[in-house]
Amino acid sequence: MSSILAVDDSASMRQMVSFTLKGAGFDVTEANDGQQALDIAKTRSFDLVLSDVNMPVMDGITLVKNLRNLGDYKFTPILMLTTESAGDKKGEGKAAGATGWIVKPFNPDQLLKTIKRVLD
């Protein structure tokens, strides 16, 4: 079972993402912000990280930079949950080392479809 770390400061988004992924048979761990995600990531490894961009404490871009500096996460797929209006954020996320992005708003089916692009 592939493991996924889902990072979002919004509880409703987290619940939706988590519910969808668990339903599809993934092992999901949730984090409220970049710092919490980083702390969790240091203790174990994940097959995929899904992260929101705008978050308090540590934003998604900083999280990606920090994760890529951890040996375990050098090649791990990291997808950013971004919005259409934040066009330049995609570039910023990519530059920081993100694998790709999912544009909000998305529905559960789109989420699963996108995830299948990076997980077997």
Added chain:
Amino acid sequence: MSIDLSQFHQVFFEECFEGLDVMENGLLELDLDDIDSELINSVFRAAHSIKGGSGTFGFSSVADFTHVLETLLDDIRSEKRTMDKQGVDLFLLSVDCLRQLLHQLHAKEEPDLDQANQLKLKFEAILAIGLDGEVAEVNDVTDVNKDDKLEVHDGIGYWEIIFKPHPEIVQTGNEPSRLLKQLAVMGELDVEANIENLPDFTALDPELLFVKWTLKLRTKENKGAISEIFEWVVDDSDITITWIDESVIQETITENPKDTADNITSIKENSENKVTKKVSKPKASVESQSIRVATDKVDSLINMVGELVITQSMLGQLGKDFSMERVHRLQEGLIQLEHNTRELQESVMRIRMLPISFSFNRFPRLVRDLSHTLNKKIDLKLSGENTELDKTVMEKIGDPMVHMVRNSLDHGIETPDVRKAAGKNETGTLTLSAYHQGGNIIIEINDDGAGLNTQKIKEKAIEKGLIKESDNLDDDKINDLIFQPGFSTADVISDVSGRGVGMDVVRRNITELSGTVEVKSVPGEGSTFKIRLPLTLAILDGQLVRVGKEIYILPLVSIVESILVDEEFVNNVGGGFEVLRLREEYIPIIKLYDVFGVEPDSRKLTDGLLVVVEGENKKVGFIVDELMEQQQVVIKSLEANFQKVDGVSGATILGDGTVAMILDVPGLIQLSGIQLISNLKAGNNAA
């Protein structure tokens, strides 16, 4: 797989309302001369989350409106635009508007989009000025493969894709083989790898990629679908996608632009229809049925339950083969059980406790708006925002507090010129503070205004027949008269306060919460309203008293002292009342056995005890036969289980299973009709 998104709505709405509070507070805190970027960021983040969530959960009206707010906020935080006072006002209006929209959606009502559309136009007008180049640029980025989508080939031929990933591509988590797999799904794929750049084995860095690919894809899909697969790697590779034609026939189909135009007009008509539909006023509020609890509180609860289980199994073990030698172990176990139960009770109570900041948070906005309306300069200070209070108490204290704050701003704090003339700072200060004292929470509302006009209150009270000219009352007692029903000193009912509800309603509301309110005022220096509330409504620290065979419970907080009566100081004041002269005061004596019609041990005053209690700033003494133990009691509502009984605020079940009434001190004072006597003071004013 289809998932019902409505299961996340409750959390989503709560999150939105919290986000709106964050936005509102952030906007109010904003210092326009020196903009705090973290503050703007937090406002932006809140708007961004609301937009993202509302889009995801299908509330497009909210998402559309929040989108313009977010765009402008993004420009402000990246310092492309500046924020001015009009801007803050506009954002605040939008927060109100969003709150209303969300309340309507939460209550499953048709949202009233009138105001949202008007505000949206205003934002769009602001966004249209300048920066148009940038906006266009962003649009370009968001739809990279717009042109590609249009490129469709329906002849004989294939797509040739030359894919040259940069060596570092794998370090972004992109695996080229996965991309190839996705392409293979689209049709017939022919893959040719070019490894000419591959270095010597000794020089090979396993973290870099040196392979290039030339791909032939035979598919009905358009170029857009192909570039979509590469969308995450366009910056990390060189990609060319070209159509290799193997036939003479080549057709280019373009989308019919007329279709799109039709769609737009029909949407417009639709939204206009919605706007003209007038929607009834939003319901006051949708009661929040859930409560957000800090994890540590839940952890401690789980911990307690764990200990309880241990104690239970220990006692269970003991019960299996019990003999009299082990009685001390039974006692120990029972003490342990009592300990566990109490801690468990406290933990559960703590779950209902919320920091009073939930209630305080609405005041910065209120003060800002009101000081604007009143043309006064007012500084609001908050302290003790983290003081915790029961959720129900908090919800019910909100309105009385708003009323008192309005009063302080309207009648208390003077206009800048008056203040200046009095030698005070032009800016008045209103302080809201909260702290714990004993088993109570104290909330103080303090202003540095003119203070209460004691003389005017006295005149008014005499005019209304509340007191007599000859009554010898000290200033505190006079000031307390503002809490009497029908009392208002405002010569002109102003727009801000003095609309309908008076301070008597404030006191009644607070009394219903088993609390008290009093006022202290110094002419020229200001006044302080002090609200004292129990931490919770579910449990009461009670003093058990016995009258004959009946046991009653007095709230411990209301008890001042308990004394033996010395007949020498008891006077009969007529009407069947007796008063006790206690130090400088006359304390009216209420005989509980008369009020409730029970037979006491003795009807002689000196045989019993006098419990002096205070309620609504009045002291009275209850004659009881015996003071028993003090204990926490769980309050059971009489109204819910039986009917309202005057002089009794509720009931509880004692350890032996009997029911005891909890006495309502202010209610008993009223019941016994001794209101005015209690205002009397012995001798001269002795404050």
